[in-house]
Amino acid sequence: MTLKEIKNQYIQSKSQFIIFDDKGYCLDSCDTLFQFSKLEGSIFIHLPFLESMEEAFPTLPLNEEFEFPCINLSFDGTEGYYDIILKRTSFNDDISNLCILQDFTHHYEHLIILQQERNDSAIKSEFLEIRERVLSLEKDLLTFQNDELKRIQEFKTTFFAQISHELRTPLNGIVGLVHLLGFPYNNTKKAEYLQALSATSQHLVAIVNNILDLSKIESGQLHFEEVDFNIHDLVNDVCQSFVFSAQEKNILLSHKIANNIPPHLKGDDTKLKQILFNLIGNAIKFTENGEVYLSIESRENNGNWDLYFKVKDSGIGIEKDKLEKIFQPFEQAENNTSKLYGGTGLGLSIVKQLIELQKGQIKIKSKKEVGTEIEFSLTYGLGKNEETFELKHEKKIFLNRILVAEDDLLSQKIVQELLKNWGYEVDVVADGRDVLENIKHKSYDLLIIDHQMPVLNGMETIKIIRESEYFNKLPIFLLSGQDIKNKNLLTEWQVEILRKPLNPDDLNKLIGNLEEPTDFEVVNLKYLETITQNNKIIIKELVEIFMNKVPVELEEMAKALNKPDRESLKQLIHKTKPNYKYVGLNLAFAALEKWESSIDRELPVNNEVEILATITQTVKAAIAQLSSKKLNLGLKKNETNLKWAKN
Numbered sequence: 001m002t003l004k005e006i007k008n009q010y011i012q013s014k015s016q017f018i019i020f021d022d023k024g025y026c027l028d029s030c031d032t033l034f035q036f037s038k039l040e041g042s043i044f045i046h047l048p049f050l051e052s053m054e055e056a057f058p059t060l061p062l063n064e065e066f067e068f069p070c071i072n073l074s075f076d077g078t079e080g081y082y083d084i085i086l087k088r089t090s091f092n093d094d095i096s097n098l099c100i101l102q103d104f105t106h107h108y109e110h111l112i113i114l115q116q117e118r119n120d121s122a123i124k125s126e127f128l129e130i131r132e133r134v135l136s137l138e139k140d141l142l143t144f145q146n147d148e149l150k151r152i153q154e155f156k157t158t159f160f161a162q163i164s165h166e167l168r169t170p171l172n173g174i175v176g177l178v179h180l181l182g183f184p185y186n187n188t189k190k191a192e193y194l195q196a197l198s199a200t201s202q203h204l205v206a207i208v209n210n211i212l213d214l215s216k217i218e219s220g221q222l223h224f225e226e227v228d229f230n231i232h233d234l235v236n237d238v239c240q241s242f243v244f245s246a247q248e249k250n251i252l253l254s255h256k257i258a259n260n261i262p263p264h265l266k267g268d269d270t271k272l273k274q275i276l277f278n279l280i281g282n283a284i285k286f287t288e289n290g291e292v293y294l295s296i297e298s299r300e301n302n303g304n305w306d307l308y309f310k311v312k313d314s315g316i317g318i319e320k321d322k323l324e325k326i327f328q329p330f331e332q333a334e335n336n337t338s339k340l341y342g343g344t345g346l347g348l349s350i351v352k353q354l355i356e357l358q359k360g361q362i363k364i365k366s367k368k369e370v371g372t373e374i375e376f377s378l379t380y381g382l383g384k385n386e387e388t389f390e391l392k393h394e395k396k397i398f399l400n401r402i403l404v405a406e407d408d409l410l411s412q413k414i415v416q417e418l419l420k421n422w423g424y425e426v427d428v429v430a431d432g433r434d435v436l437e438n439i440k441h442k443s444y445d446l447l448i449i450d451h452q453m454p455v456l457n458g459m460e461t462i463k464i465i466r467e468s469e470y471f472n473k474l475p476i477f478l479l480s481g482q483d484i485k486n487k488n489l490l491t492e493w494q495v496e497i498l499r500k501p502l503n504p505d506d507l508n509k510l511i512g513n514l515e516e517p518t519d520f521e522v523v524n525l526k527y528l529e530t531i532t533q534n535n536k537i538i539i540k541e542l543v544e545i546f547m548n549k550v551p552v553e554l555e556e557m558a559k560a561l562n563k564p565d566r567e568s569l570k571q572l573i574h575k576t577k578p579n580y581k582y583v584g585l586n587l588a589f590a591a592l593e594k595w596e597s598s599i600d601r602e603l604p605v606n607n608e609v610e611i612l613a614t615i616t617q618t619v620k621a622a623i624a625q626l627s628s629k630k631l632n633l634g635l636k637k638n639e640t641n642l643k644w645a646k647n
Contacts, residue, residue, distance in 0.1 A: 014103045018043065019091050022058050024050065027091060033101055034075045046075050050099065053086065057097050060088040070108055073101075080105030174200050195244050202241040205501060206277045210350045213274070217353050224358060228383035229269035231261060231307075235294065238276045242284055242292075251287055253280075255294035262305060264383035270499065271354050272378065276309075278351050279374055283313035286372070290314030304379050312373045318366040326364075327352045351376075399514065401425045401442065405435045405449040405461070406479065411502070415448060415479075418504055422511075432456025436464060439471055440609045443617045446514070448498070451480035459489075466493045468610070475514055477507075523625045524584025544635060546579045547623050553579075554616050561608055570599040583626070588618045 016032040024042030031037050044051035049071055060066070068084040085100040174197060181193050216222040239255055246253040276294070283292040290313070297308045318326065326348050355362045355376050362376040402419055406412045407430045419426045427442070429435055433456050435449060447465070451458040458478050466472050478490065481500035490497065496510050525539060532538040553576040560569040573596040580589040591611060598605045605611070627635060 016101045018099045018101070019089075019096050020099070021094075021096055022054075024054065027096055033103055034078070047073060049073065049084070057086075057088065060086070060097075062088050062090070062095070064088065070104070081108035171204065174204070192244075198241065201501075202277070206274065206281065209274055210278070213350055213354070217350075217357070222357065224268040224271060226266060226381070227269060228264060228266050230263055230383075231265050231296070232257060232263055234269055234273055235276070235296070238273055238280060239294070241277065242280055245284055246292065249284065249287070250289050251284060252291040253284070254291065255296075257296045258298055261296060261298040261307065262382055264385050265305065265307075266381035266383040267378070268358070271358070275351050275354055275376070276311075278348065279311040282348065283311055283315060283372070287313045287315035290371070301379065304381050306377060306379050308375065308377050310373065310375045312371065314371040317368040317370050317372055318364075319368050320366075323364055323366060399424065399445045399511065401427065401444050402446045402448060403435060403438055403442075403444045404428045405430070405432060405447070405453060405458075407431065407450065407453045411450070411479075411500075415502065415507075418502075418507065422508075430454075432458065432461030432464075435461050439465070439474070440613045443613075443620055444474065446511075447474055447476045449476060449478055451478055462490075462493055462495055471610075471614070477510055523622050524586075527584055528582050540635060542582055543626055546583055547626060547635070550576060550579050550619055551623075554612070554619060557612060561612065566599050566602075570596055573599070583622060585618060585622060588615050591615060 014032075016030050016034065016036075017028075018026060018036050019028040020026050020043055024044035026036045026039055026043055029036040036043055039046070044054055049068075064087065066086045068086070070081050071084050073080060073082050081104055083102040083104055085098075085102075087098040087100075089096060089098045091098075178197070181190060181197075213222060235255055235257060239253060242253055280292060280294060292311070292313045295310045295312075297310075299306045299308075328349060352362055355378065358378055360376055360378040362374065364372065364374045366372040402424050404412065404415050404419070404426060406415060406428070412428050412430075416426045416428055427438060427444075429438060431453050432449070435447065436456075438444070439447070449458045449461055453461075456464075458480070462476055462478065465474060465476070476493070476495045477498050478495050479498045479500055479502065496513075498506055498510065525543075528539050528542055532542075553572060557569065557572050557576070560572055563569070573592050577589060577592045577596070580586075580592065592615065595605060595608070595611060
């Protein structure tokens with residue numbers, strides 16, 4: 001046998017042709033590899049690869065070959081790797097399909113093993129490369145972390161050095177001015193020191209506000225208020241804070257507000273005041289002599305007002321290439337600026353962020369040794385034209401006793417003395433728990449509660465009061481030095497917010513806005529008018545009996561609460577109950593009736609102190625109303641009753 005014949009025999013033993021129609025039925029096959037000639041049904045069922053080509057066969061060009069190497073086929077328990085040639089051809093004068101299979105299983109198996117080894121080697125090499133890169137990145141990260149820690153440490157050192165210096169300066173000023181106020185100077189001199197003390201305090205507050213707001217901005221927790229304010233009052237307050245420092249440097253400080261600006265606007269007045277305080281403060285700080293000028297223009301915009309502010313000074317100015325830098329935190333135009341002029345480098349950064357967070361814009365123009373001009377714009381709504389209150393306080397007739405809850409002794413003293421000077425009786429406690437205890441035993445017309453207190457904080461205390469059946473209508477002011485998260489809840493609870501540090505004008509205004517309470521049960525004499533046939537003399541006598549008798553009975557009931565004998569308390573309730581019906585205190589009458597019934601049936605009454613406190617408060621309000629001129633009953637003035645009603 002020749003070599004050619006051996007090769008042909010080998011090739012024939014490894015190859016097979018199949019001729020089949022478009023439906024996959026075998027027309028002819030040499031059956032070298034697979035027994036297709038005896039196959040019943042379509043070969044597409046047994047060879048998924050050919051089945052996938054079923055729709056393509058009728059479209060193939062005639063006599064053109066298509067090769068598919070290394071196709072995995074399995075038939076009748078035999079599996080291998082085959083090169084496949086497909087061809088559209090003519091067989092017995094009919095168009096059919098030719099498939100040539102060439103078995104390269106042994107060859108491909110070796111190739112697969114070899115390829116797998118190569119893949120494993122490549123993967124291992126790539127893994128080692130990735131590992132080296134990871135180690136390199138970890139090293140870079142450690143270097144970066146070390147550098148960052150050093151930078152943070154340097155930043156903290158610089159920050160605390162600047163802040164401590166900035167805080168110490170106004171604090172020293174305050175201490176010194178307070179000391180000077182202790183000397184027997186004339187009123188003019190003392191007024192001058194008080195003005196300086198006020199300006200220094202404002203400076204200190206501005207520094208603290210900048211630090212706190214920077215933290216809030218970075219944490220995304222800065223919120224903006226929507227309150228009515230007077231733009232003229234706001235600007236006057238800001239400028240007044242700098243009058244003393246401007247006079248010291250012989251600087252002319254002036255401002256102009258365009259005539260077309262509505263005096264009453266709606267927006268965050270605190271943030272605007274902070275922006276202006278920073279800008280005017282900077283202008284005065286960097287101006288040795290000359291002037292600082294604030295102007296405000298406006299334009300109406302769909303019911304709102306776009307305000308355009310300009311702060312201009314004749315100070316040292318800033319070089320052009322350093323203008324953008326000054327808006328970055330802790331950055332100043334020159335390295336020695338803080339040494340020469342002081343400052344934290346926070347002011348302009350805070351200003352820019354406060355403006356941009358309110359969708360405003362800010363720009364700066366400056367020329368060295370000529371001066372600086374900063375312009376910014378903000379949009380405000382139209383505010384309500386409300387009456388403004390001067391510091392001179394008009395005492396509310398219906399407001400007598402106020403409870404102040406504040407854990408800081410100095411803050412306690414300030415609020416207490418302020419309210420006393422306005423003519424109010426003031427009780428002071430240091431915790432929310434004491435608030436709840438006090439209102440059970442005394443009648444209060446207003447609660448002023450600090451937000452941050454031990455044991456029970458302001459919000460927790462107010463929640464308990466508002467959920468109470470008996471004290472949920474008490475007017476409440478919440479003192480807070482921070483943003484309140486649950487403002488909607490405070491609105492629902494009808495709680496007013498007072499900002500710290502406390503501005504007497506703000507407290508004055510809130511008290512001025514209080515209306516005489518109508519939520520307490522009001523006196524209704526229709527029942528008396530009916531049973532007496534509107535006999536004024538008898539009505540007057542019965543009302544006087546109520547006013548003289550009921551307070552005594554309430555005190556007796558308070559004593560009876562502490563006795564184990566429940567029968568005496570029940571008899572007192574039964575005895576006093578009709579008096580409430582006479583003057584139309586129906587809710588109090590119902591409460592007494594329910595209380596008496598519970599004692600009679602030996603049911604526990606857990607809130608007796610609260611019930612009695614509420615009834616006492618109702619009676620006091622009733623006596624105040626019965627004594628008023630509105631009812632015109634001609635009652636004899638009883639100082640004892642009136643004093644009791646006020647306590």
